[in-house]
Amino acid sequence: MGMVAGGAAAATAADLPATDQPGAYSYSGTIRDAGEPLEGVEITVSGNGVDETTATDAEGRWSIAVAEPGTYTVSIDTATLPDGVTLRDASFESREFPIGASTSVGVLFPFAAAGDTGGDSGGDTGTGSEGNTGTGGNTGTGGDTGTGAQPGTDAGADPTGAATGTRDNSFGSLLLARTISGLSFGLLLALAAIGITLIFGTTGVNNFAHGEMLTFGGVIFYVTTTLVNWPVWIAVVVTLVASAALGWAHDWAIFKPLRKRGVGLVQVLIVTIGLSIALRYFFQFLIGGGTEGLSVSRGAIVEVGPVFMTTADLVSMAIAIVVLIGVGFFLTRTRIGKATRAVSDNASLAAASGIDVDKVIRIVWVLAGLLTGGAGILYTYFIGSNIKWDVGFTILLLLFAGVTLGGLGSAFGALVGAVVIGLVTEISTIFIAPDLRYAIALLVLILVLLFRPQGILGRRERIG
Numbered sequence: 529m530g531m532v533a534g535g536a537a538a539a540t541a542a543d544l545p546a547t548d549q550p551g552a553y554s555y556s557g558t559i560r561d562a563g564e565p566l567e568g569v570e571i572t573v574s575g576n577g578v579d580e581t582t583a584t585d586a587e588g589r590w591s592i593a594v595a596e597p598g599t600y601t602v603s604i605d606t607a608t609l610p611d612g613v614t615l616r617d618a619s620f621e622s623r624e625f626p627i628g629a630s631t632s633v634g635v636l637f638p639f640a641a642a643g644d645t646g647g648d649s650g651g652d653t654g655t656g657s658e659g660n661t662g663t664g665g666n667t668g669t670g671g672d673t674g675t676g677a678q679p680g681t682d683a684g685a686d687p688t689g690a691a692t693g694t695r696d697n698s699f700g701s702l703l704l705a706r707t708i709s710g711l712s713f714g715l716l717l718a719l720a721a722i723g724i725t726l727i728f729g730t731t732g733v734n735n736f737a738h739g740e741m742l743t744f745g746g747v748i749f750y751v752t753t754t755l756v757n758w759p760v761w762i763a764v765v766v767t768l769v770a771s772a773a774l775g776w777a778h779d780w781a782i783f784k785p786l787r788k789r790g791v792g793l794v795q796v797l798i799v800t801i802g803l804s805i806a807l808r809y810f811f812q813f814l815i816g817g818g819t820e821g822l823s824v825s826r827g828a829i830v831e832v833g834p835v836f837m838t839t840a841d842l843v844s845m846a847i848a849i850v851v852l853i854g855v856g857f858f859l860t861r862t863r864i865g866k867a868t869r870a871v872s873d874n875a876s877l878a879a880a881s882g883i884d885v886d887k888v889i890r891i892v893w894v895l896a897g898l899l900t901g902g903a904g905i906l907y908t909y910f911i912g913s914n915i916k917w918d919v920g921f922t923i924l925l926l927l928f929a930g931v932t933l934g935g936l937g938s939a940f941g942a943l944v945g946a947v948v949i950g951l952v953t954e955i956s957t958i959f960i961a962p963d964l965r966y967a968i969a970l971l972v973l974i975l976v977l978l979f980r981p982q983g984i985l986g987r988r989e990r991i992g
Contacts, residue, residue: 553627555602556591557635559584561613563823570605571635575624583608599626602635616640699958701834706955712841714930714950715848716910717923719903721930721942722855723775723896729872729937730885730892732793733783736800738927739920740807741778741897745771745904746915747811754823764905771901772894779893784886804921812917822913840913844906851902852943855895859939864891872937926953926966929973935986944984948972 555573559566565588572581573592578600584590594600603622606615615621616638627633724738748770752763782803786796827839859865870878871888879885907923908915926949934945949969956968976984 553595553597553633554591554593555600555625555627555633555635556589557637559588559590559604559637561610561639563821563825565589566610566613568608570608572603572605573600574603575600581605594627597627599624601625604637614640698834702958703955704833705835706958707951708835708837710951710954711947712845712848712910712950713954714947715845715852716903716906717926717930717950718852718943718946719848719906720900721927721934721946722852722939723900724927725931725934725937725939725942726868726872726892727896728931729939730868730875730889731783731787733796733800734928736797736924737778737804737807738896738900739922739924740804740811741771741774741900742904742907742920742923743808743811743915743917744774744920745901746908746919747815747904747917748901749905749908750815750820750822750915754820757823760824767905768898768901771904772898774901775893775895775897776890778897779890783893784890787886787889808918808921815915815917817917819914819916822908822915824909824913826909826913840909844909847902848906851899855899855939858895864888868892926969929970933973933976933983935983938983938985941983941985948984 557571559569559571565584565586567584567586567588569584569588569590570581571584571590571592572579573594574580576594576596576598578594580592580594582590582592601622601624604615604620606621620637623635625633625635720738720742723741724735727733727735727738745767748767749763752758752766753760756763758766782799783796786799826841827843830837830839830842857865859869867878867883867888868891870881870883871885875885878888904920907919911919927946930946930949931942932945933948934941934943949972952972953965953969956965960968980986
C-alpha cells in the first residue's frame, strides 16, 4: 500500500532523502507495500517550469520541493516498482495536485494486493503536522494516512488521520464525512475524558499527566504489535493490563502519600505537571523523537453512501460506544460505581456512611488508566496507525475542554462535552484551515461557559 508520510511541518531535513531539501512548498509521501518500505521507486513532479525526479530512500520516503504555488503533475514510474507490485488503478500513475493553500501536499499511491486488505482506496491525502491542508484532485482517502501526530487533510480526508473521505467535494458529502469523523474523534476523547473527570470528582485533582497515560497505551501497543510482533488481541490485553497497572501505580506511589500528608491541591497540580513532563521525555527516550508506524492493518475500505471509512474506524467507534455504555452501567448499577458517585458528591459524607474512600479512589485510578490506555490504542488507529512520544499531550487541552464543557466531576457530562468538542473540531475544517480547528473548539467552550458556567450537565453551585 502507498502510505503518506510527514509534511513540511512534520519532516525535517534529516527525515528526507539526501537529494531533497525542504522548500517553500513540497510534495511528499512514503511508498510501502504490505507494510514494507519500497526503496528506489521514482517519483516525478512536473509543471510550472519544474521537472524533478527523486527516488524513495531506504524507508520508502520521498519529497520534492517546488518554489511557488500552482498545479503540478505528480507521477510514479511503475517500471521502478518491484515485481508483483502494481497500482490498484492505472489512473493514479499520474495526477495533478494544486499547492498553495498549504505548504505541503502528500500523495498516496494505492497498490493492488491479495484480498485487497491494505486499507487503501483511490485517493490523495494531504499531510503535514498540525493539519497542513492537501488538495488532491481525487478525494477518496487511503486507509493509511500521514505519519505525523496530526496529519493534514485533502478535500475529503481526516485532518487527524482517520480514513474518512468522500467521493466528491459537495458540501453534503463533506459534512457527512466530517460528522462521522468528529463523532469518532469525540468518542475517543470521551474514553480519556471520563478518567479525568472521575479523578477530579473523587480527589479534586486535575491530572495534567493524563495525556501521558494515553500515550502510554499507544506506546505499549506499538511495542507489543510492532517491535515484539505479538498478535493484536494479545497486544490489546497486555496494553490494557499495563495501563490499569499504571493508574494503580499513580495513586499508590504518588497521590495517596500526598493525600495522607495533606498536601494542597495547588501543590498536587504542580506535581502532575512535573509528572507529565517526566513521562513525556521518558517516552521520547524509549521510542525516539520521530513518528513510528504500527505494523497493524486498518482493514479494508468500507463505503457508506458517498463516505469512505476503514474497517478499523468502524470497529473503533463500536468499541468506544460499548465501553462507554459499560462505564455508564458500572457507575449506575454496581455498588462500587454508586460508591464512586457518592465519594464524588461528598467524600466526607461517604466516609461517614462506611465507604472506604481510599479504596474507591484507587479503583477510580485503575479505571481511569484502563479507559485512557484503551483510548490510546484506538487513537493510534485514528491518526493512521502511528504513535509519537507526545501524542497524548497534543490533545490534552481538548480532553480538559470536553470535561469542562460537560461539567467538572460529571462522567456523563464528560461524554457529552467530548463528543461536542470532537464534532466541532472536525466539522470546522470544512470552513477554516485545519490549523485553527482546536481554537474553534476552545472558542465554543468559552461561549458555553459564559452562559452556563457549570457546563452542560454540571450542577449550579449555591453561593451564600
